[in-house]
Amino acid sequence: MSATSARPSPAAQPSGSAFILKKALISALVALVLFSLMIGIRTEAGPQGGLIYWTRFGDLAALVGTVFGGSIIVELLRQWWGPVDKDSIVPKPVQSAISFAGRWLAPALLVFAFLVPVIFYNQRYILDLSILVLTYVMLGWGLNVVVGLAGLLDLGYVAFYAVGAYSYALLATNFGLSFWVCLPLAGILAAFWGVLLGFPVLRLRGDYLAIVTLAFGEIIRLVIINWQSLTGGPNGVSGIPRPTMFGIPLTPGDDGLAAKLGIEFSPTHRLVFLFYLILAMALLTNWVTIRLRRLPIGRAWEALREDEVACRALGINTTTTKLTAFATGAMFGGFAGAFFATRQGFISPESFTFQESALVLAIVVLGGMGSQLGVALAALTMIGGFELFRGLDQYRMLVFGIAMVLLMIWRPRGLIGHRAPTVYLERNQAISSDLVKEGHG
């Protein structure tokens, strides 16, 4: 979490060929020590049960050679690239690129998003995938309030997603309430749990906060598994009603939307409806977050991330400020959860594991903490990209891991690491990520 201070200054490094060779030799030596036992010697249980082993020095030599060569290439690449954005003033070309991206990329993406059901009307797979991506965009934007703006590391965000999903599922199946009544209720319940989580962890900072939120996520999941009478335990809740378009069901029957409009029924109608529903919900999240950033509460969140002591000296109630951040983030998570439940029609605790929290957090961190556009791009890359590499089978995770490592080397503060000011007198200029703090809890 304090990675910025640990970065070495590249100016102090020598850059001659001797240096590169020395570095490559050290890397090769480390690889030799590591792999001599892992690769160099292979052991197996023999036919009589005794241990037999044979050596694979050829493989070992090839691997060490690869490390040696790779180290030289990486070092040369690094020198060719120059230092990774060190200037604390965002350079002019980057500034103009950012303003260009802000002016054109976001609206272009938005227009494209609106057109997705038109362009891919007959491709059910793409529509399904887009709905999934948009769900994660919304989750990412929700978590961005907590992690990106307020700087509170939350590893249990999936808990609020689960609260929202189960709120809708149980209210709809037990009391027959409609989706549009349950949606705000799911948000309110999730926000309530956000405040409940917030209270005990207010004194904690950094790693300690992360561990407690992690535990909270697990507690919610375990409660759902074990409270069989209410939640159905591991069997989940099934038969969750599909959403209606303000009372008109999207079914083939006579009272369905297709019949009323006089067009032929197609199951794609529901998908398109779900797509625009999640798009509207995600855009609402985005709009509220952007508005909140320009309100005193949003500025207080960011100030809290920058310096909590200074906040207290300025008369800001840090307790309520943190709680509102938790509650707001949780509320959006709850909305997304309700949508998830109505889309799936079936939910079980398996959908709310720690892996989901980690994925959403990865989206926020990769996107650049606090950046709305960055989070959307990261969700698109993470979820969409993951599908793109489906052809690579078991190497998919490897490709993905390498891509993430490279991205973190190239842009340690995420795709869009700079911060846009919330108010300005004359010049709306981006603030370099080197100055912006990550928060300590």
Added chain:
Amino acid sequence: MSGDHILTVDRLMMRFGGIVAVNELSFTAERRKITALIGPNGAGKTTVFNCITGFYRPSGGAIRLSHDDGRSIQLERLNDFRISKQAKVARTFQNIRLFPGMTALENLMVAQHNALMRASGLTLLGLLGLPSWRAAEARAIDLARAWLDRVGLLDRADDAAGNLPYGDQRRLEIARAMCTEPALLCLDEPAAGLNARESGGLNELLLSIRNEQGTSILLIEHDMSVVMEISDHVVVMDYGVKIAEGTPQAVRDDPKVIAAYLGADEEEAIAVMESGT
């Protein structure tokens, strides 16, 4: 007489385990005056500040703040953010604590948090963008602009606070504290690290804050050129107790103060103490 005192510190005690950092310290700060708290390193000055501004809870004693309207607040019973919000005491820090990733203007907007929260109807009215909120925000920006102008940072309003030179950061922190519209401004070594020209500018700024805003100022300072030039009253501390107080002139000539600063050895110090009393 007590009507003139904005701050009355009465037998303040602060213990950390077995260490007594502040021992039965009593002093007063007059309204619309600049009071300086000086003393050698480790004398307990910053501890006193932290007690007054609510970062520490005193082990004993009383700190009373009396406002213009006759309202009197016991600061030792308030804590944390309430000191600034309710008692209207603002402070700066020895090692500058700005919000480095926010612009100078944003720093001053954060300082107006409580007023703006009220104007935004606890966020709800602001979320809808009602005209009353927009007007309040415009007023807040005007106040921030006025203070940026006062400290000579108007042309750097949209730069990140962390990018400003050291002296500018010091002045911005004072402007930020003033944006909370305090009755008492506590400055912890405002001239530390400033060059002669900059500390001259600081003197003018502090005098103008006293004269124009009518804000009372309590400051800790090592730079004697600042202390002697602008202070109306000086309190000298050493080892957690008050060793002298009075006008800058009187304090400067006080043998106990000279002994404390120049570090006389024990017998000499006793001799000085005896001759002084």
